[in-house]
Amino acid sequence: MSIDLSQFIPTFLEECFEGIELMEASLLNLEQGDEETINSIFRAAHSIKGGAGTFGFNHVTEFTHLVETLLDEMRDGRRNIAHKDIEILLDSVDCMRLLIEAIRDDCSYDDSKVIVTSQLLTATLNNNSIDENIVEDTTKDNENTSNAIADDNLTHWSISFIPEHHLVQTGNDPLLLLNALAELGKVSVTANCNSIPSLVDLDATELYISWQITLITAAKKEDIAEIFEWVEDDCQLVISNEESIDKKPAEINLDIANEADELITEKPTIEAKTKVKPNVTNDSSLQKPKAESGSIRVGVDKVDSLINLVGELVITQSMLSELGNDFELSKVARLNSGLEQLLQNTKELQESVMRIRMLPISFAFNRFPRLIHDLSKKMGKEIELLISGEQTELDKSVMEQISDPLVHLVRNAVDHGIEATDVRITNGKPEKGTVSLDAYHQGGSIVIEIKDDGGGIDSNVILAKAIENGLVDESTSLSESQVYDLLFEPGFSTAKTLSDISGRGVGMDVVKRNIQSLGGRIQIESTLGVGSTFKVFLPLTLAILDGQLVKVGREVYIIPLITIVESLQTQEALINRTSGDMVLYRLREDNVPVIPIYKLFNIPAQNKAIKNSLLVVVEADGQKVGLMVDDLLAQQQVVVKSLNENYQQVEGVSGATILGDGSVAMILDVPSMINMALKLAKKQQQNNIVAEEVIH
């Protein structure tokens, strides 16, 4: 009988990746070295090895075995956890990932790294001269294989099986053992009942019988011994070959050992041949298919809530259809309440489904500890990575696409941001540089911050470089943020020498483009000598947004509820006009600039006077502004539809949604509205100046 196991392979591979990730993360933390961590690493390696063997991925088993052996020595305290060993283990983890990915994508892999790493592992293991485990294990495997090559010659075996009294208490059953023997060949059994005590002394949980068995079989001695494997310590067992009594037992053992030896030496070469072949024949498959993972792992609680909701939906549906069976006008009230319930169910269902696509950003952040570890080693800089907000949820597809730009930004922070150790010391900074990653929700977007405490960005250097490259004119005066924006221009690189780490031809312009294609934006803050912060703003494309519906003229807009500080009716006494047609509203200690939405979007409005108008005070990037609207409508959750995908990006608007009556409403992007208002004010000011000049 043969059972097809291939259906379990995807699960197994997924587990492997999880295990590999866990190993990597734990290895990076291992430098403090505690028992629980090393145990969990060992467990992961152990599971991968076991599974790989079961599913027939012997090359994975072989490789992981080396890793496991090394880990086992560390676990048992036979080996100190040296820095060097951790590096080797990290490399090994990479190799395991490579091997598993090759299985998943069904393609070949670059085996040079695997070979080098396994040599390193072997060398490390040999150093401590504890390699007998490997030998022992391979011998075991080969004993099993040698069974298969048993010849057809039948042998008469005589087996004396005298169990200890307690044998059955271990859960073993002599009858089943005898049955198993019977499967090997022809068996005749004689039971010896002499030692059964009288009924008074008899203990029902003890065994008093022994057996004498003759077996005619083609099986080898090991096959027979294997059946008794679990009881050999609990019985007296003699297995002898009746026909070849003249042959010394020692010799037989020797034969087996020799055979096993041969197999050991032979096996790897065979394996190597079979593994190399696909490499040669389909070279084209070396280009790995890009792993856009087609599946999502979803927490059981999320699925449970879905099932729960579907259950409620079914109840509502059956109630409504019953109502529809014989409908009378008197039942309108019930119909209404039923429809309301349906609305509630649908809404919750929609929310839950959306939530399934959301993953904590830790999925993207998890690769950074390793990256920082490798980078700091390569650059000779000591760097500490601080991660916070890793539970912030982000749409899965956004996550997949933001990963690479983030890597680039982190690389930049390490390469260009953090100064060399000696420079840091002369500047009176802590020797260890810090790179911190943070993620949080702000308004309708998620913000990812990459912050370093390095040298900061010298705007003069950038400007000089930009002028040199002909990106800007010497005469133009640029604000600091405009200068920083130059970093994102194609063909701009300030690195004096191209290092291995950044400057791989992928410039910041690509980073910016990627972020923009997600409908996001990037912003730089930097203080010379103190550090820089790169803020990536990403929309929650598929997210549901809590919004405040407002009316301006005939349009309905949605202001993300989270940005709203308060809504109020203006009082004349608190309105202040400044030069440049800017209006400030006194809100307790703050002076809040008033932005009339109708002016910003150039649309007609019912109410153009600021006096007694409705003001929605919103906050973005620490800046408060008052948005002047005609009317406040309902608060509701809206599904964000990306404008980028359906139309194009529009300043001041982060997306759109479809309201209950089928009309489209724009979702306001508060930070970009502030920018717009500032520009507008500046333009106005310039116009005023021009006008004044004309008058004079």
Next chain:
Amino acid sequence: MSKILVVDDSNSIRDMVSFTLKSSGYQTVEAQDGQDGLSKAQTGTFDLVITDVNMPNMDGITLCQELRKLASFQYTPILMLTTESSTDMKQRGKAAGATGWLVKPFNPDKLLATIKRVVR
């Protein structure tokens, strides 16, 4: 038909063992670690327990010891699934009350052939 408790923290191994057993007509209950296994064991009687050794929360050795303390598991065959074929592991298993062990890797046929030694 015999009822078997399968305890392993690896989904794939657990599924594979369980699938193999079911395809041969055994009834199975799955548990994801020793702790889970112990609580599932207390829900009924089993004809055989197959457990992994290295598991989070409670390892197979401890599970074995705990099971042997239960009256209904005093003589139930308990097999350890292990890749550690060293005698040390076998001794520890035996000391904890295990009936025997299955050395990974194993194929389904081998699994079925082997458990016949302890279960009908």
